[in-house]
Amino acid sequence: MIAREMFEKFKQRFGPLIERADLPSDRRLFVFVDRSVVKYVCQHIFRELDARYVITIGADDRPFSGKFLVAHNFAFDKDHLLCSVLTQLPADDPKIDSITDMVPAASWAEREMRDLVGIEPVGHRYLKRLVLPDGWPENNHPLRKDVPWNEVPVEFDPDREFRFDEPPEGCTVVPFGPFHPTLDEPAHFRLYVEGEMVRGCEYRGFMVHRGIEKLAESVMSYNDIPMLAERICGICGCVHNVAYVQAVEEAAVLKPPPRAEYIRTIMLELERLHSHLLWVGLACHIVGFDTLFMQSFRIREPIMWIAEKISGNRKTYALCVIGGVRWNITPEVKIELRQTLDKLETEWRAVVSAVSKDRNIQKRTWGVGVADKDLVKESGLIGPVARAAGVDIDCRRDHPYAAYDRVEFDVITEQGGDVWSRLLVRMKEVFESIRIIRQCLDKMEVGPLQLEIKDELPIGRMGLSSVEAPRGESHHFVITGENNRPRRWRVRAPTYQNLQAVPRMIKDQQIADMTISLGSIDPCFSCTDRLETIDLRSGVTKVWSQEELLKLTRAKKV
Amino acid sequence: MSLLSKLEETLVCLKAGKVTLPYPAQAQPLPEKFRGRPIFDATKCIGCAGCANNCPAREILVFDVCQEVRILQYLGRRCTYCGRCADVCPEKAITMSQEFENGTNAIGDLGQRLELFMSTCQRCGRCFKGPSVLEDLKMKGYRSDDLQNERWIFRSRAFLEEEKTVDDIQIELD
Ligand code: SF4
Ligand code: SF4
Numbered sequence: 001m002i003a004r005e006m007f008e009k010f011k012q013r014f015g016p017l018i019e020r021a022d023l024p025s026d027r028r029l030f031v032f033v034d035r036s037v038v039k040y041v042c043q044h045i046f047r048e049l050d051a052r053y054v055i056t057i058g059a060d061d062r063p064f065s066g067k068f069l070v071a072h073n074f075a076f077d078k079d080h081l082l083c084s085v086l087t088q089l090p091a092d093d094p095k096i097d098s099i100t101d102m103v104p105a106a107s108w109a110e111r112e113m114r115d116l117v118g119i120e121p122v123g124h125r126y127l128k129r130l131v132l133p134d135g136w137p138e139n140n141h142p143l144r145k146d147v148p149w150n151e152v153p154v155e156f157d158p159d160r161e162f163r164f165d166e167p168p169e170g171c172t173v174v175p176f177g178p179f180h181p182t183l184d185e186p187a188h189f190r191l192y193v194e195g196e197m198v199r200g201c202e203y204r205g206f207m208v209h210r211g212i213e214k215l216a217e218s219v220m221s222y223n224d225i226p227m228l229a230e231r232i233c234g235i236c237g238c239v240h241n242v243a244y245v246q247a248v249e250e251a252a253v254l255k256p257p258p259r260a261e262y263i264r265t266i267m268l269e270l271e272r273l274h275s276h277l278l279w280v281g282l283a284c285h286i287v288g289f290d291t292l293f294m295q296s297f298r299i300r301e302p303i304m305w306i307a308e309k310i311s312g313n314r315k316t317y318a319l320c321v322i323g324g325v326r327w328n329i330t331p332e333v334k335i336e337l338r339q340t341l342d343k344l345e346t347e348w349r350a351v352v353s354a355v356s357k358d359r360n361i362q363k364r365t366w367g368v369g370v371a372d373k374d375l376v377k378e379s380g381l382i383g384p385v386a387r388a389a390g391v392d393i394d395c396r397r398d399h400p401y402a403a404y405d406r407v408e409f410d411v412i413t414e415q416g417g418d419v420w421s422r423l424l425v426r427m428k429e430v431f432e433s434i435r436i437i438r439q440c441l442d443k444m445e446v447g448p449l450q451l452e453i454k455d456e457l458p459i460g461r462m463g464l465s466s467v468e469a470p471r472g473e474s475h476h477f478v479i480t481g482e483n484n485r486p487r488r489w490r491v492r493a494p495t496y497q498n499l500q501a502v503p504r505m506i507k508d509q510q511i512a513d514m515t516i517s518l519g520s521i522d523p524c525f526s527c528t529d530r531l532e533t534i535d536l537r538s539g540v541t542k543v544w545s546q547e548e549l550l551k552l553t554r555a556k557k558v
Numbered sequence: 559m560s561l562l563s564k565l566e567e568t569l570v571c572l573k574a575g576k577v578t579l580p581y582p583a584q585a586q587p588l589p590e591k592f593r594g595r596p597i598f599d600a601t602k603c604i605g606c607a608g609c610a611n612n613c614p615a616r617e618i619l620v621f622d623v624c625q626e627v628r629i630l631q632y633l634g635r636r637c638t639y640c641g642r643c644a645d646v647c648p649e650k651a652i653t654m655s656q657e658f659e660n661g662t663n664a665i666g667d668l669g670q671r672l673e674l675f676m677s678t679c680q681r682c683g684r685c686f687k688g689p690s691v692l693e694d695l696k697m698k699g700y701r702s703d704d705l706q707n708e709r710w711i712f713r714s715r716a717f718l719e720e721e722k723t724v725d726d727i728q729i730e731l732d
Contacts, residue, residue: 223642227638227640291567291571295570295571301577308588308589308591308592310591311591312589312592312593313593313639316638318638326645327591347570350566350570351567353566354563354569357560358563359563360560
C-alpha cells in the first residue's frame with residue numbers, strides 16, 4: 001500500500017496542485033503536478049521524504065497531447081517504490097523551474113534536456129552545452145518529433161570551437177584525455193592543478209554520442225530495440241537489454257514466464273561476474289600491478305565461454321524479446337555452468353585472500369577518491385560507489401525484477417568510501433553472484449521461454465525499470481507509442497550519475513591518483529553518451545580541419 | 559603481512575600455468591550455438607521478407623526486379639549477428655554459421671545475394687504469417703516511412719527499370 005500512502009502524503013501537502021496520479025502497481029507512482037510547484041514537490045520528495053534522485057526526462061509530446069512533458073524520477077529504496085513526478089508544459093513556452101538548487105544531481109539531466117528537447121530549466125546555474133556537438137545550431141533540438149532522425153542541420157558549423165571555462169587563479173591546466181592510456185573510451189577532463197594537487201576540473205564528454213534514443217523512437221520497433229539497447233554498453237549490454245524489455249513489459253502489463261525470469265537473472269549475474277573480474281583486473285592494471293590483471297582475466301575467461309555456450313556470443317547475448325527470452329539453459333549447460341562456478345569460486349577466493357592483504361594496492365587506494373555519504377546523496381551516486389560509502393542500496397533487493405525476489409543474497413557494503421572499499425565491495429560481490437546463480441539453477445522451473453502476445457501493445461503508457469548493472473542502477477523509462485515502437489525511451493546508465501561526482505572525488509588529491517579514482521567508478525562512457533547524431537571531431541586539432549580528416553580517413557579505406 | 563600476500567599471489571600465478579591458446583594457429587572449438595555470420599540458402603528461401611522486416615540493423619533488403627524474380631540482398635556491413643533473421647525465417651533458410659573471422663577491406667565482401675523465382679500471390683505478394691502480433695504488424699510492410707528507413711517495401715514490376723529501388727543497393731553492388 002506504500003504507493004497509495006505516499007500519494008496521500010503528497011495530496012495532504014500539495015492538495016489541488018496535484019493534477020492527477022496513476023498507481024499502476026504498489027511499486028510505482030506517477031504524479032502529474034502543475035509546473036508552478038514541481039520544484040517544491042521535488043524538494044519535498046528529495047529532502048523531507050529522503051528519496052534518491054534517479055533522472056530527469058524531457059519528452060516532446062506535442063504530436064499527441066500538444067504539450068511537452070518533463071518527468072523527474074525518484075526512488076524510495078527502503079519502501080521499494082519508484083516515483084515519477086510529471087509536468088506538462090505548453091508547446092509555446094517550454095520552460096520549467098530547475099530543481100538543481102534542491103537536487104544537485106539533476107544538473108546534467110537538465111542540461112541534456114535543454115540540448116536535446118529544448119526545454120529550458122529556469123534557474124540552472126551552469127547551462128553550458130553538454131550533449132550536442134559544438135557546431136550544432138542553438139535552436140535545433142534533435143529529440144523533438146519534428147526533427148528527422150537523420151537530419152544534419154544546414155547551419156551546422158564544424159569549425160566552431162568548444163570554449164573552456166577559465167581555470168581558478170593560481171592553477172595550471174593539465175589536460176587528461178580525450179585519449180588516455182587508462183581511459184578505454186574518450187572523455188576529456190581539464191584538470192586544474194596547483195603543484196601536484198588537483199583543485200578542480202572541467203568535464204567534456206559525450207564524444208561518442210550515437211543517437212540511439214532518437215533512432216529507436218523514429219525508426220526501430222519494439223523487438224528490434226533490445227538488440228540496439230545491448231550495444232549501449234560494451235560490458236554490461238545485457239543489463240540494458242533486460243531493462244528496456246522490462247520497461248516495455250511494465251507499460252504493457254505483460255508478465256514473462258517464470259523460466260524466462262530465471263534465465264534473465266542468470267545471464268545478468270554472469271555479466272556481473274565477468275564485469276567485476278574485468279574491473280578488478282583493470283584497477284590493478286591502473287595502479288601498475290599487471291600480474292593480477294592477467295590473473296583476473298584468466299579467471300574471467302571461462303565465464304565468457306559459458307555465456308557463449310548459452311547464448312551464442314561471449315558478450316552480446318541478444319537475450320530478450322518483449323515477453324521473454326530467446327535462449328534456453330539446457331541440462332547439459334546447467335552441469336557445466338555449475339562446474340565453471342565451482343572453479344571460479346576457488347580461484348577467486350585465492351585471489352581475494354592475497355589482494356586483501358596486499359600493502360602495495362592498499363597504499364595506492366586507501367583514502368583515495370573518497371565519496372562520502374553526503375556526496376552519494378547529493379550526486380545520486382549508485383552501485384558499488386554508493387555501497388562502498390556505506391549506503392545500503394541495491395536495485396536487485398530494493399526494486400526486485402526478474403527472479404531476484406525468489407533468491408537470497410547479501411548486499412555488500414563497506415564504510416570507507418574510498419577506492420579500496422570499492423575494490424572490496426566488488427571482490428565480495430562476485431561470491432554473491434555465484435550464490436544467486438546457484439539458487440536460480442536449483443529453482444528454475446520448466447516452462448515456456450516466451451509469452452505469447454496476442455494484442456498490439458497499448459499506446460501512451462509509461463513504464464519504469466531499474467536494473468542493477470555491475471556499475472550501479474541502470475534506469476530505463478519508456479512511453480509506448482504508435483507504429484509498433486515506443487514514443488519515448490530514455491536510458492540512464494549508472495555512469496551518468498557517478499561521473500558527475502568525479503570532480504568532487506578528485507578534489508585536493510594528488511594528480512597521480514586521478515586515474516584510479518576515475519577508474520574506480522568503472523566508467524563506461526559509451527553508456528553515458530548514448531545519443532550523438534553527428535561526428536564530434538571539431539576543434540580537436542588545428543592542423544587538420546574536420547573535412548580534411550574525413551578525406552584522409554576515407555582515402556585510407558580504399 | 560605484505561610478503562605473505564605476495565607469496566599467495568605467486569602461488570595463484572604458478573598454479574595457473576600457461577593458458578594462452580596458440581590462436582590463430584589453433585582455434586578453440588566453438589560451441590554449437592555460436593552465432594556467426596548468417597548464411598542464406600536460396601533453395602529454401604521463399605522470399606517472404608520476414609527476415610528483412612525483423613532485422614534490427616536493416617541489413618536485409620528484398621525487392622523485385624521483375625514479375626518473377628525477387629532479389630534478397632544481405633548487405634553484411636553492420637550485421638550484429640543477433641540471429642533474429644534466423645529466428646523468424648519460416649523456412650529455416652538462414653543458418654547462423656560458425657564463421658567469425660570476417661575482417662575484410664572491401665565493404666561488399668560479406669554480402670550475399672539470392673535471386674528467387676517467385677510465383678506468389680499477385681495481390682498481396684505474401685505467403686507467411688508472423689509468429690506473434692508484434693511481428694505480424696511488421697510483416698505487412700505498410701509503414702509510410704518504409705523506403706527511407708531501408709524497410710522492405712513491396713513493389714512488383716513487370717519490367718526492369720534503370721532507377722534504383724533503394725539508394726543503398728547500388729552502392730553495395732559495385
Ligand atoms: S543476424 Fe541480426 S543483424 Fe544480422 S542480418 Fe540477421 S537479423 Fe540482421
Ligand atoms: S525469412 Fe527466410 S524465407 Fe523469408 S525471405 Fe528471409 S530467408 Fe527467405
